[in-house]
Amino acid sequence: MPNLVAYSVHGQVAVLTIENPPVNALSPGVPEGISEGLKAANWDPAIQAIVLIGGGRTFIAGADIREFEKIHAGQGGSLASVLTCIADLDASGKPVVAAIHGTAFGGGLEVAMACSYRVAATSAQVGQPEVKLGIIPGGEGTQRLPRLAGVGKALDMCCFGEPVSAPDAYQAGIVDDLIEGDLLAGAVAFAERIAALPVPRASQRQDRLGTAEANATLFAEFRAAANKRLRGQQAPHAAIEAIQAATELPFAEGCAKEAEIFDRCLHADQSKALVHAFFGERAVAKIPFLAKDTPVLPIKRAAVIGAGTMGGGIAMVYANAGIPVILKETTQEALDRGVATIARNYANSVKRGRFSQAFVEERLKLIHPQLDYYNFGEVDIVVEAVFENMELKKHIFADVDKFAKSDCILASNTSTLNIDEIASVTSRPDCVVGHHFFSPANVMRLLEIVRGKATNATVLATSMDLARRLKKVGVLAGNCRGFIGNRMFFPYCREAIFLVEEGNTPEEVDRALYEWGMAMGPLAVQDLAGLDVGWRIRKEYQHLEQPGVRYPELDTLLCERGHYGQKTGAGFFLYDEHRKPSPNPEVIALAQEYAAKAGIPQRKSTPEQIVERCLRALFDEGKQLLAEGIALRSVDIDIVYISGYGFPAWRGGPMKYAELVGWK
Ligand code: NAI
Numbered sequence: 001m002p003n004l005v006a007y008s009v010h011g012q013v014a015v016l017t018i019e020n021p022p023v024n025a026l027s028p029g030v031p032e033g034i035s036e037g038l039k040a041a042n043w044d045p046a047i048q049a050i051v052l053i054g055g056g057r058t059f060i061a062g063a064d065i066r067e068f069e070k071i072h073a074g075q076g077g078s079l080a081s082v083l084t085c086i087a088d089l090d091a092s093g094k095p096v097v098a099a100i101h102g103t104a105f106g107g108g109l110e111v112a113m114a115c116s117y118r119v120a121a122t123s124a125q126v127g128q129p130e131v132k133l134g135i136i137p138g139g140e141g142t143q144r145l146p147r148l149a150g151v152g153k154a155l156d157m158c159c160f161g162e163p164v165s166a167p168d169a170y171q172a173g174i175v176d177d178l179i180e181g182d183l184l185a186g187a188v189a190f191a192e193r194i195a196a197l198p199v200p201r202a203s204q205r206q207d208r209l210g211t212a213e214a215n216a217t218l219f220a221e222f223r224a225a226a227n228k229r230l231r232g233q234q235a236p237h238a239a240i241e242a243i244q245a246a247t248e249l250p251f252a253e254g255c256a257k258e259a260e261i262f263d264r265c266l267h268a269d270q271s272k273a274l275v276h277a278f279f280g281e282r283a284v285a286k287i288p289f290l291a292k293d294t295p296v297l298p299i300k301r302a303a304v305i306g307a308g309t310m311g312g313g314i315a316m317v318y319a320n321a322g323i324p325v326i327l328k329e330t331t332q333e334a335l336d337r338g339v340a341t342i343a344r345n346y347a348n349s350v351k352r353g354r355f356s357q358a359f360v361e362e363r364l365k366l367i368h369p370q371l372d373y374y375n376f377g378e379v380d381i382v383v384e385a386v387f388e389n390m391e392l393k394k395h396i397f398a399d400v401d402k403f404a405k406s407d408c409i410l411a412s413n414t415s416t417l418n419i420d421e422i423a424s425v426t427s428r429p430d431c432v433v434g435h436h437f438f439s440p441a442n443v444m445r446l447l448e449i450v451r452g453k454a455t456n457a458t459v460l461a462t463s464m465d466l467a468r469r470l471k472k473v474g475v476l477a478g479n480c481r482g483f484i485g486n487r488m489f490f491p492y493c494r495e496a497i498f499l500v501e502e503g504n505t506p507e508e509v510d511r512a513l514y515e516w517g518m519a520m521g522p523l524a525v526q527d528l529a530g531l532d533v534g535w536r537i538r539k540e541y542q543h544l545e546q547p548g549v550r551y552p553e554l555d556t557l558l559c560e561r562g563h564y565g566q567k568t569g570a571g572f573f574l575y576d577e578h579r580k581p582s583p584n585p586e587v588i589a590l591a592q593e594y595a596a597k598a599g600i601p602q603r604k605s606t607p608e609q610i611v612e613r614c615l616r617a618l619f620d621e622g623k624q625l626l627a628e629g630i631a632l633r634s635v636d637i638d639i640v641y642i643s644g645y646g647f648p649a650w651r652g653g654p655m656k657y658a659e660l661v662g663w664k
Pocket of ligand 1: 311329331396416
């Protein structure tokens with residue numbers, strides 16, 4: 001095993017420098033190297049104190065997540081050497097100063113907390129983000145953090161996993177000093193100052209552990225907050241349990257309890273799902289058939305056609321990434337409406353503290369509203385987001401083809417239409433691609449990149465790179481009706497409607513899936529998107545419906561009565577002026593009447609049956625997409641659903657979930 005920790009001597013201070021680029025993760029070789037360095041420094045009588053610092057751009061950014069993946073796959077993987085290293089740090093006879101820059105997350109912070117002192121660059125961040133992988137800190141972090149920072153701060157950091165800035169960590173008592181300027185020099189000077197003092201150990205502190213009464217209130221508050229913010233997830237509750245142990249048990253027993261809880265979480269499906277999602281986001285960015293040296297075009301200027309719901313949002317996405325963007329409409333009225341919506345959305349972001357006023361003003365200057373094709377010859381990409389109508393889209397692509405420069409990417413935001421047919425009206429079908437954003441485009445992270453039969457490699461590589469620049473998760477999809485996401489969404493919604501036609505109420509169906517973990521029930525989603533959208537699509541494709549196959553009717557019946565969902569105040573649910581839903585009795589009556597006429601047997605399904613039926617429809621369509629090559633890998637499908645359809649990451653996505661529950 002390589003020793004990834006360098007040893008050097010600065011006067012009477014030994015410096016251990018972790019050299020495991022890029023982020024100094026605790027891979028095999030790092031904890032062993034720290035233990036060895038400690039031994040050498042403790043043995044050398046000339047050394048008075050020790051500094052532990054990260055080489056390169058950061059302290060230890062965290063555990064090596066690949067080790068978790070190995071454990072999940074039953075392929076070895078172990079955190080034993082990390083625990084030994086932490087015990088060695090805690091036992092060091094000479095004081096150890098952790099010098100933190102960049103990030104000290106997870107195992108990184110746990111190593112730092114086992115040191116005698118911590119100093120940090122003011123720009124550094126610390127945190128215990130394990131909950132995001134479905135686990136709790138497993139390197140005694142749940143036992144040391146409350147001893148350093150108090151129970152409330154430890155609960156906040158371990159339950160929600162958000163990073164804490166160095167000044168905040170200093171205030172909280174996690175960090176003992178902030179260092180301006182050269183971190184190593186500052187840390188060595190600090191080490192010299194404390195060298196003669198008795199060595200403090202976080203494990204021996206009791207003074208910040210609070211009273212039983214105050215802690216009971218905190219635990220209850222954080223349980224309630226976790227149920228709200230991380231609905232359905234076990235890890236935040238496991239973290240509370242471990243921190244509770246820190247307040248009730250001696251240190252060593254608390255650590256044993258943490259180890260037991262950590263193990264339980266690590267082997268649970270939620271952790272397998274979240275680790276899968278974590279690596280999945282990275283995996284989808286790799287397109288196996290694209291050569292590494294495929295050129296990526298610089299996208300410096302963009303144009304969006306259509307300033308409606310999607311076009312306005314897409315223009316904001318470009319502006320937020322600092323890319324100037326033309327926003328083209330047909331009428332002044334539609335343009336003004338689109339620009340007003342953008343301004344309102346930005347104003348809300350300022351109100352909610354997401355952006356500063358100055359940032360928003362800069363972004364607004366990057367958006368150029370206009371009614372003609374002026375300057376279209378200058379842009380590197382055009383994104384079309386007009387009505388979902390093939391003739392209109394063809395007309396626009398033929399126009400754009402005349403004005404755009406020869407290597408300009410022509411992208412359509414269509415949600416269902418055939419990219420090849422759109423491309424056929426241009427002189428450069430190889431430059432045409434689908435860029436399918438999700439509503440609201442400035443919020444939802446998914447960008448489906450739809451590959452037409454002629455789309456060239458440069459356009460695909462540029463699209464994947466652009467997704468990253470736009471802070472989206474780009475997933476490549478083949479060209480078919482609905483691509484990956486919407487094609488799977490149709491059968492999922494179909495089952496939800498069937499369930500209502502069979503006598504379940506819309507509330508029962510939506511509640512079952514919501515409680516299972518979906519961000520929204522499928523019927524409420526359809527009400528939000530507009531039932532008329534599906535109705536129009538259905539009419540367009542009616543000729544493809546096969547005799548003897550059951551299709552959902554209830555949504556059509558609602559549309560025929562003018563109930564399009566939220567926009568008309570009624571759909572599967574009724575909506576008041578604040579869009580608050582309530583049951584729509586007309587739905588039940590319509591369903592019963594239709595079921596009687598069509599001879600659909602009435603049966604109530606349990607919540608478990610509802611969930612299984614809808615999710616199996618997702619899974620089955622997903623398998624079909626893989627068989628057809630529309631989705632490259634099952635992980636692409638999972639990431640589409642997690643980042644675009646409110647599928648809970650802790651369930652892993654439709655395909656991972658099916659694997660975890662053993663569906664074939
Ligand atoms: P929308 O109706 O809100 O906006 C369409 C806009 O295009 C209107 O403002 C209209 O004036 C404008 N327009 C029409 N013809 C034009 C032309 N020749 N030149 C310039 N502008 C023109 O529609 P929405 O919802 O924004 O949808 C746009 C596209 O995005 C559709 O293809 C839709 O399928 C797709 N999409 C919609 C999603 C949604 O949730 N609404 C999600 C993902 C994709």
